[in-house]
């Protein structure tokens with residue numbers, strides 16, 4: 046494979062353009078700037094309701110430069126399945142050439158994917174529809190003001206799990222959706238983050254090229270809800286990799302591969318102290334939560350390493 | 356711009372003007388600071404282009420040539436991720452201008 050240079054990627058036409066309304070420093074447009082360049086085929090995109098969908102399609106404007114279809118909060122995967130089935134039918138009827146390649150991308154936030162859209166997603170990939178699903182995981186229902194989701198990590202403060210005198214923030218650990226998607230035994234599942242842009246690009250390329258369902262879970266820095274200074278998003282994503290809070294790996298035909306191993310695994314406190322949503326954890330009475338988070342991260346990292354050795 | 360009524364809307368409010376968000380100049384959000392491009396320090400790594408959330412890095416051919424202030428929101432990611440020791444993008448204070456008539 047020829048080396049991919051950012052210079053060359055920059056020459057490609059933007060399929061998502063300027064004038065969108067996402068916040069200063071938001072991770073979402075960065076993620077999709079990369080992913081949307083990973084295929085040159087005609088592309089149809091459908092988005093579940095969430096920041097990306099709302100901020101790119103404020104009527105009468107759209108920031109999408111490709112065919113784009115609105116989905117409700119819960120059914121992006123079902124929409125994608127329908128689009129794919131329609132094209133299959135049109136090909137079978139000879140209305141478009143069999144060999145014509147059309148790529149379908151469904152996108153949801155963590156709320157739209159881990160929570161309310163999970164049933165549609167699980168069903169669509171179990172039926173084996175040929176599409177790519179990307180979840181941008183900012184750990185929270187950002188568009189509606191920061192409610193907890195099942196991707197919100199243990200100890201984070203969210204508006205429906207607020208840190209205060211009676212509560213230390215969210216008391217449940219996050220759901221491991223990437224592993225759940227891998228358990229569907231679909232052709233391709235991956236976890237990525239925008240700071241490792243080439244890794245994300247390669248994963249998106251693979252996902253588009255593979256026949257059948259592919260799923261990519263991308264960590265998405267959100268200055269507004271994570272509460273950090275807007276310029277720090279990419280540094281934070283790197284910290285998530287280096288603390289193993291968000292490991293980069295892929296599962297191809299059931300085979301686990303870790304794509305990045307930190308030279309020195311950093312303590313989770315480095316991650317926690319970088320964001321306002323975890324600030325309360327550094328009070329003495331909440332020390333046990335930090336210990337629990339570290340123990341969980343260590344256990345999951347060890348487990349992932351074992352899976353990758355198999 | 357003439358206000359459209361429902362009579363003029365396409366059925367299903369389909370938007371046939373792909374990418375027409377470019378008329379929304381997000382640069383008007385900028386408040387207090389803006390990036391400044393210093394060409395002689397630039398190593399043309401394109402990280403600023405990659406990490407700008409508002410598509411505000413100007414590229415000409417294979418070169419980054421500056422900032423498009425029509426869209427730049429002043430988030431500072433480009434300057435933060437610019438690798439040279441003598442940075443080719445720095446954040447500088449910008450006077451906040453009120454819209455005319457305010």
Ligand SMILES: Cc1ncc(C[n+]2csc(CCOP(=O)(O)OP(=O)(O)O)c2C)c(N)n1
Nearest residue numbers: 094095096118154155156157185186187188
């Ligand atoms: C059925 C339904 N319930 C609630 C909403 C309101 N709603 C819109 S976006 C959103 C949160 C989306 O969260 P997530 O999927 O994580 O995306 P993000 O906003 O973080 O980008 C909610 C609750 C809705 N649109 N539809």
Ligand code: SF4
Nearest residue numbers: 068071096187267269
């Ligand atoms: S709330 Fe967060 S995810 Fe949503 S647009 Fe703002 S920064 Fe991006």
Ligand code: SF4
Nearest residue numbers: 407427428430431433
């Ligand atoms: S300050 Fe932010 S919006 Fe402006 S050019 Fe830099 S990265 Fe883009």
Ligand code: SF4
Nearest residue numbers: 397398400401403437
């Ligand atoms: S990040 Fe800095 S050095 Fe790299 S292209 Fe942009 S301005 Fe030049």
Ligand SMILES: [Mg+2]
Nearest residue numbers: 154155185187
């Ligand atoms: Mg979210």
